[in-house]
Amino acid sequence: MSYIPDQIDMCIMDILQEDARTTNKEIASRLGKSVTLVFERVKRLEAEQYIMRYIAVLNKNKLGKNLVAYTSVTLxxxxxxxxxxxxxxxxxxxxxxxxxxMNGQFDYLLKVLVADMEEYEVFNVRKLSTLDNIYKIRSLFVLAETKQEVELNLKANLQAKLQHKNK
Incomplete structure (x- = not known):
């Protein structure tokens, strides 16, 4: 049986999702735990792949990637x-x-990020459409992002587990 994170682990992961640069010392202070305990918990969460990697979330628009397309592909x-x-x-x-x-009307759904429609056309015509097993490609273009999350809601997951456990 694999490791199942407890409430302390969930809190650690929640803090790291908020800011992956948070030190073990800072986490320990926030949780009222020892640095050693936090260090061991983080290492275990990494080993068990609950924490897969640490990243920085970049502003795609400032980097010139202004067009998001969701492209369905049927093979x-x-x-x-x-x-x-x-x-x-x-x-x-x-x-x-x-x-x-995917299952259903198409085989794959791609999230494609490019600068503009011209770059998308180049991607579609010179890359995606040239693959030999492509049957159909359909694209939807994002007009505006109203919500974008990279953090999992661990508090809701923990509450659901506790409620299920108490039944």
Whole structure:
């Protein structure tokens, strides 16, 4: 059985989501725990891959990436090797920020980030459309972002677990 984080672990992860540069000493102070305990908890959360990596969230607009497109892709063939080949190739495209294998009307959903419509056209025509197993591509363009979260709501998860446990 794998490790299941407790309330202290959830608090540590919540603090690190808010600011990944928070030191173990600062976390310990905020939680009223020892630095050693926090250090050991963080190492365990990393080893168990609850914490996968530490990142900085960048302002894409300030960096000139103003157009977000959600692009659905339907493939001609769906054999394991064909799916894997598509995934490997799509992962080499820097414009693709996220790629999800889907069920339903299409096979994959891509989140594509580019400067403008001209750059999207180049991506679509010179990269995506040239893949040999593509059947259909459809794109939706974001007009405005009304919510963007990178943090998981751990408090809600913990409350749900506690309520389920008490039933």
């Amino acid at each position: 001609k063939e769906h054999g394991h090797d064909r799916l894997l080949a598509f995934e490997q190739k799509i992962n080499t495209f820097p414009e693709v920020m996220e790629c999800y294998k």
